[in-house]
Amino acid sequence: MKKQNNLTKTSLFKKIFIKICRIFGYEIIDQNNFYIPTLNKSLNENLNVQGKKSITLPLGEVKVSRQVKALTVIYRSCTNVNMLTQNKKRLFEKKKSEYTFRSLNSLISSLKLAKKSIREIEFDIVIVDYNSEKSDLDQLNDQLNKSHFKNSIVSLDVNEFKNKIEKVNAKKENVTNNQISNMSNIYKSLLIAKNQCKDLVYFVEDDYLHQQEAIREMIFTYERISSQINQELFLCPADYPYLYTKLSPTNVFLGSSKHWRRVDETLCTFLTSTKMLEKYWDKFTSMCSFEHYPFEQPLHDIYRSEYCLSPIPSLAIHCTNVNSVFGLSPNINWKKIWDENENY
Numbered sequence: 001m002k003k004q005n006n007l008t009k010t011s012l013f014k015k016i017f018i019k020i021c022r023i024f025g026y027e028i029i030d031q032n033n034f035y036i037p038t039l040n041k042s043l044n045e046n047l048n049v050q051g052k053k054s055i056t057l058p059l060g061e062v063k064v065s066r067q068v069k070a071l072t073v074i075y076r077s078c079t080n081v082n083m084l085t086q087n088k089k090r091l092f093e094k095k096k097s098e099y100t101f102r103s104l105n106s107l108i109s110s111l112k113l114a115k116k117s118i119r120e121i122e123f124d125i126v127i128v129d130y131n132s133e134k135s136d137l138d139q140l141n142d143q144l145n146k147s148h149f150k151n152s153i154v155s156l157d158v159n160e161f162k163n164k165i166e167k168v169n170a171k172k173e174n175v176t177n178n179q180i181s182n183m184s185n186i187y188k189s190l191l192i193a194k195n196q197c198k199d200l201v202y203f204v205e206d207d208y209l210h211q212q213e214a215i216r217e218m219i220f221t222y223e224r225i226s227s228q229i230n231q232e233l234f235l236c237p238a239d240y241p242y243l244y245t246k247l248s249p250t251n252v253f254l255g256s257s258k259h260w261r262r263v264d265e266t267l268c269t270f271l272t273s274t275k276m277l278e279k280y281w282d283k284f285t286s287m288c289s290f291e292h293y294p295f296e297q298p299l300h301d302i303y304r305s306e307y308c309l310s311p312i313p314s315l316a317i318h319c320t321n322v323n324s325v326f327g328l329s330p331n332i333n334w335k336k337i338w339d340e341n342e343n344y
Contacts, residue, residue, distance in 0.1 A: 005247070006034060008050060016048050016211065017046070018050050024275070027259065029324050037075070045149070047191075048232035050064075050067075050068070050117070050120060050121070050223070051064055051067035051068070051120065051166070051223070052067075052123060052252075054220060054223060054227070055110075056254055056256070056257075057275055059072045060200075061078060061136050062224050062225050062228060063147055063205075063227065064223045064224070065227045065230070066222075066226040066230075066232075067073065067223065068118075068199060068200055068219050068222055068223055069120075069121065069122070069198060069199045069202065069271050070121060070122040070123075070124075070197070070198040070199040071113070071121060071122075071124075071195040071199065071200045071201075071202060071215070071219065072125075072126060072193065072196065072198070072200070072201050073107060073122070073123075073124070073125045073126070073202045073204060074126050074128060074189045074192060074193060074201060074202065074203050074204065075125060075126065075127045075128070075133060075199075075206060076127075076128050076129075076130075076133060076185045076186070076189055076204070076268075077100050077102075077105065077127055077128070077130070077140065077205050078096075078129065078130040078131060078181070078182075078185070078206065079095075079096050079097040079100050079131045079132040079133060079136040079188050079204040079206075080096070080130075080131050080132060080133070080147055081096065081181075082096045082180055082216075082326055087170050087258075088321040089321065089322065090207070090319055090320055090321060091319050091321065091322050091328065091334075093326065094317065094336060096207075097132075097133075097136050097139075099206065099207045099319050100136070100140070100144070101139060101140070101209070101343040101344045102190075102209060102210055102338065102339075102342070102344060103175060103204075103206050103207055103208050103210070103319070104127075104140060104143050104206070104344070105143060105318075105341040105344035106142075106208075106210040106211075106212075106340075106341045107125070107204065107210055107215075108125075108144075108147040108207050108339065109212050110145065110148070110210045110211070110212050110213070110214045110215040110216070110343070111123055111125070111147070111149060111211075111215050112147070113213060113215070114215040114216040114217055114219060115218055118219060118228035119189045121193070121219065122150075122198065123149050123150070124150035124151060124152075125144060125147070125149050125150070125151045125152075126151070126152050126153075126192055126196070127140055127144070127151075127152070127153045127154065128154045128156055128185055128188050128189050128192065129154070129155055129156060130154055130156040130158070130181050130184070130185050130206070131156075131181070137147070137153065138211060139344075140153065141153060143344055145246075148272070148337060151337060152213065154188065154192065155185060156181070156185050158180060158181050158184045158187055160184070160188070161183070161184035161187050161188070161285050161288070162180065162184070162308040164187070164288070164289050165183055165288070165289055165291075166179070166290045166291070168288070169291035169292075169293065170291060170293040171289070171293055175291050176239050178324070179291055183287070183289075183291070184287045184288070186203075186268060186287060186290075186323055187285065187288035189203055190277070190284055190285060190288065193274065193277055194277055194281070195277075197274050197277075198274070199273060199274060200271060200272070200273055201217070201224065201271070201272065201274065201277070202215075202218075202270075202271040202272075203268060203269060203270055203271075204269050205267070205268060205269050205318075207318060207319045207320065208237065208238070208269055208316045208318055208319070208335065209316060209317045209319060209337050209338060209341065210315065210316045210337075211314075211315050211316065211337060213257070213315070213334075214237055214315035214316055216256070217255060217256050217257055217311070217315060218237065218256055218315070219276060220237060220255070220256035221256050221258070221309075221311075222256030222271070224255060224256060225253050225255065225260065225307075225309065228253075228301060229307065231274050231306075232272065232273045232279075232306070232307070233267075233272065233273075233276075233307050233308070233309065234270050234272045234273070234276065234302075234303065234306060234307065234308035235260075235270065235271040235299065235304070235308070235309055235310070236263065236266040236269065236270050236271075236272070236308060236310040237269065237271070237309055237310070237311065237314070237315040237316035238266075238267075238269070238310060238314050238315070238316050238317065238318055238326075238329055239311055239312055239313055239324065239329040239330070240263075240266075240310070240327075240329065241262075241324075241325050241326070241328060241329065241330065242265070242319070242325035242326060243263065243325060245325060246329065250262045250263070253309060253310070255305055255309075255311065258311040258315070259311070259312045260309040260310065260311050260312070261308055261309060261310060262306070262307060262308065262313060263303070263308050263310045264303045264304070265294075265299075265300050265303070265307065266296065266303075266308060267318065267326055268295075268296060268299070269289075269295060269316075270299070271316070276302075279315075279337070283298045283299075283301060283302055284298065285297050287299065306329060313329065313330075313332055314329030314330075314332055315331075317329050317332065317334045317337070319338075320323070
């Protein structure tokens with residue numbers, strides 16, 4: 001009986017102590033049961049409190065000073081062009097529209113998972129499409145409507161931007177019609193981001209398959225690392241193969257559940273803030289008025305001054321040719337993710 005009374009007193013004291021810790025913002029770790037009673041979570045769950053604190057073990061807590069308030073996904077689609085600058089076949093060797101549909105499906109799935117953990121953030125999706133078949137647009141629209149996120153489809157008018165694009169590129173060659181439409185699409189996407197986005201913007205090409213945790217990881221990581229270094233960031237979701245073909249010094253950061261390293265090159269799929277768009281607007285738009293070599297050179301110039309990070313292992317795969325240095329990310333079962341996004 002005495003033993004039972006002692007257990008009751010211990011249990012009561014424990015409950016009171018947990019409540020006090022919650023009031024003062026402290027966390028308790030029960031390493032015997034692999035449990036955090038102040039959060040009602042096991043240690044292998046996501047321990048972050050969006051907009052307030054980022055928690056990783058054993059390093060503890062980072063106070064979030066840079067809260068993410070909104071995320072707009074700008075998805076650039078074109079189902080009629082297989083490969084922009086190559087005649088090679090893509091990984092899985094399907095019609096271009098299949099990559100567009102599955103990539104969008106993976107994005108929506110990732111956004112839904114993020115929404116479960118981050119209810120306060122406003123999400124929306126904008127598709128900027130160029131010359132896709134009506135049946136393909138109907139399919140994209142159907143996917144958007146089933147997502148229950150705020151969404152819209154903008155049909156690109158290349159004539160709006162044609163006169164702003166120089167006709168000869170950095171290689172002294174004529175700029176192709178496909179490249180003109182691509183540059184116009186990027187320009188339109190930048191204008192939408194500048195005029196409509198409230199905080200973060202994620203520019204995505206229509207051939208990137210995302211892991212389900214991608215969006216959640218990027219948001220929590222943005223809050224964590226931006227708060228640590230006290231500046232805005234660029235995040236690229238792909239761990240590109242080129243990163244393993246050269247020896248370059250880098251910095252490694254701990255994100256929400258991934259390691260992130262500093263990189264100096266990406267393609268045109270990246271996440272950043274409206275503050276960065278405003279700061280480097282002329283650099284961004286120069287990519288749309290003149291075809292550099294490499295095409296993304298203005299982005300690379302920005303990365304010399306700002307932090308651009310990519311995850312290890314990858315959160316997304318670029319579904320280009322299997323031999324591309326900007327294609328298959330290593331040590332990921334991408335066939336599984338491809339199959340998971342079949343039913344769109």
